[in-house]
Amino acid sequence: MTPNELRDRLDQFPRLPLAAYPTPLERLPNLSQELGGPSLWIKRDDEIGPGMGGNKGRKLAFLMADALRRGKRKVITFGGLQSNHARMTAAACAALGLEAHLFFFERRPPKLQGNLLLDKLFGAKLHFIPFGVAAAASMTLERTNKLVRLVTAVLVGPRAYFIPVGGHNAVGCLGYMAGARELHEQVMALGLEQVTVVTAVGAGGTLAGLMAGLALLDSPIKPLGIDVGKLWKAFPASIARLAGELCTALGQPHTFRTLTLS
Numbered sequence: 331m332t333p334n335e336l337r338d339r340l341d342q343f344p345r346l347p348l349a350a351y352p353t354p355l356e357r358l359p360n361l362s363q364e365l366g367g368p369s370l371w372i373k374r375d376d377e378i379g380p381g382m383g384g385n386k387g388r389k390l391a392f393l394m395a396d397a398l399r400r401g402k403r404k405v406i407t408f409g410g411l412q413s414n415h416a417r418m419t420a421a422a423c424a425a426l427g428l429e430a431h432l433f434f435f436e437r438r439p440p441k442l443q444g445n446l447l448l449d450k451l452f453g454a455k456l457h458f459i460p461f462g463v464a465a466a467a468s469m470t471l472e473r474t475n476k477l478v479r480l481v482t483a484v485l486v487g488p489r490a491y492f493i494p495v496g497g498h499n500a501v502g503c504l505g506y507m508a509g510a511r512e513l514h515e516q517v518m519a520l521g522l523e524q525v526t527v528v529t530a531v532g533a534g535g536t537l538a539g540l541m542a543g544l545a546l547l548d549s550p551i552k553p554l555g556i557d558v559g560k561l562w563k564a565f566p567a568s569i570a571r572l573a574g575e576l577c578t579a580l581g582q583p584h585t586f587r588t589l590t591l592s
């Protein structure tokens with residue numbers, strides 16, 4: 331599919347203008363030289379708002395539009411104490427007049443600092459439920475989301491809009507299909523060759539969206555994820571599944587069998 335076709339298909343989904351695109355693709359000559367490796371560039375998705383920026387803004391543009399379309403007034407999500415996703419969800423809800431409920435399955439720290447303090451300043455309701463630390467990667471991402479959805483619906487009410495950890499679903503990650511298209515166009519315009527896009531992987535939606543978008547474009551850009559949390563059981567399969575769901579949502583099913591996740 332061409333970049334214009336991908337754009338047209340993505341435009342069929344509601345999206346809020348929470349940020350200005352495209353984000354710049356900047357060259358890092360000093361770091362490239364220091365490392366003596368390949369030419370390094372940075373895609374400035376840290377400039378995406380709301381709430382001080384970050385990759386989650388691309389997902390929230392679709393998720394918040396979906397919440398509004400469904401007439402939701404309350405939004406639930408969860409993450410680690412310093413979750414950037416939670417902070418940006420709180421900011422988006424504040425901007426849209428929605429009630430954000432953020433769940434942290436840890437003890438409330440004696441003092442709210444960093445993103446937790448910002449969450450509070452954005453007016454989010456913070457819920458601390460110290461379940462105790464589970465054994466590392468003992469559950470799949472899907473099972474965790476299902477369990478948390480059940481628990482939080484009891485506490486906030488069943489009509490609230492639930493956003494999985496990191497915005498990891500086939501609505502939010504459309505945002506990174508759009509991101510893939512944007513990157514593809516920039517890379518092609520610059521005439522760069524043998525490009526690998528490297529992304530941190532937390533909940534995996536950024537990587538899934540990039541994989542799906544690049545695959546549909548038949549782009550020469552290769553996605554590479556680095557798992558920074560090691561939180562989930564059978565994680566590569568979850569990411570591959572989501573990437574497949576995204577392609578299906580855009581009317582062009584695609585199966586992702588192999589996954590490079592370091």
Ligand SMILES: Cc1ncc(COP(=O)(O)O)c(C=O)c1O
Binds near residue numbers: 534
């Ligand atoms: C700055 C940054 N980049 C990338 C990621 C990965 O995002 P995802 O949850 O979509 O894997 C995260 C979150 O973990 C992040 O905070």
